[in-house]
Amino acid sequence: MARKNARNGLIQAALEVVEEGGMGALSLDTVAQKAGVTKRGLLYHFPTKHALITGVHQQLAAHFEQALEQATGHTPQQATLRERTKGYVEAALNAPSVGEKRFLIEASQEPEWLEPWMQVYLRWFPEDQTPIGELSKEELLCLVARMSADGAWGYLYATGSALDDANRKRLSSTILQNL
Structure with a gap:
C-alpha cells in the first residue's frame, strides 16, 4: 500500500513540475525534490x-x-x-x-x-x-x-x-x- 501511495505521490510531483515549468523542467531530480524523496527513492519506482x-x-x-x-x-x-x-x-x-x-x-x-x-x-x-x-x-x-x-x-x-x-x-x- 505504501509503495502505491509513493508512486502516486511521484506522479503528482511530476504533474506539478510540468504545471509550473513545462515539459522542459521535468527531470528525475526536480521530481524527487518536489516529492520530497531521494533520487534513489524515485528510481526505485521509475528507473528512467x-x-x-x-x-x-x-x-x-x-x-x-x-x-x-x-x-x-x-x-x-x-x-x-x-x-x-x-x-x-x-x-x-x-x-x-x-x-x-x-x-x-x-x-x-x-x-x-x-x-x-x-x-x-x-x-x-x-x-x-x-x-x-x-x-x-x-x-x-x-x-x-x-x-x-x-x-x-x-x-x-x-x-x-x-x-x-x-x-x-x-x-x-x-x-x-x-x-
Missing part, C-alpha cells in the same frame, strides 16, 4: 525519465476511464454507443490541469505513452476500428461528436481559454445535438 512519463500517462488514462464510467454510470460493455459518446464528450470537456494538458500533448510523441490512452479508447469505442466509410449513420455521428470534443479541448488548450460550468454544458449540448 521515460518510465516516469509512462507512469504519468497510465495514471491519467486510468483517471479518464473513471471519468467515463462516472459520466455514463456504466462500464463500456453496459453502455450504449450514444451513452458512451455522451460520457466521452462530458469527460473530454472537463478541464484538466495545465500539467495534464502538457503531458497529453506529449503522448503523441511516443507509442508507449499513447498506449494506455488507446487501450481506454478502444475499450469504450471498439467500433472505431471500422473504416469510416463502413460506419452506420449513428456510429459516424458519434465519432463526429467525439472528434468535436477533442477539437474543442485542443482549441481551449491552444487559446488558453477556460470553460465555466454553464458554457461547458452549452458546448457539450451543441456537440451532442445531432445524436
Whole structure:
C-alpha cells in the first residue's frame, strides 16, 4: 500500500513540475525534490525519465476511464454507443490541469505513452476500428461528436481559454445535438 501511495505521490510531483515549468523542467531530480524523496527513492519506482512519463500517462488514462464510467454510470460493455459518446464528450470537456494538458500533448510523441490512452479508447469505442466509410449513420455521428470534443479541448488548450460550468454544458449540448 505504501509503495502505491509513493508512486502516486511521484506522479503528482511530476504533474506539478510540468504545471509550473513545462515539459522542459521535468527531470528525475526536480521530481524527487518536489516529492520530497531521494533520487534513489524515485528510481526505485521509475528507473528512467521515460518510465516516469509512462507512469504519468497510465495514471491519467486510468483517471479518464473513471471519468467515463462516472459520466455514463456504466462500464463500456453496459453502455450504449450514444451513452458512451455522451460520457466521452462530458469527460473530454472537463478541464484538466495545465500539467495534464502538457503531458497529453506529449503522448503523441511516443507509442508507449499513447498506449494506455488507446487501450481506454478502444475499450469504450471498439467500433472505431471500422473504416469510416463502413460506419452506420449513428456510429459516424458519434465519432463526429467525439472528434468535436477533442477539437474543442485542443482549441481551449491552444487559446488558453477556460470553460465555466454553464458554457461547458452549452458546448457539450451543441456537440451532442445531432445524436
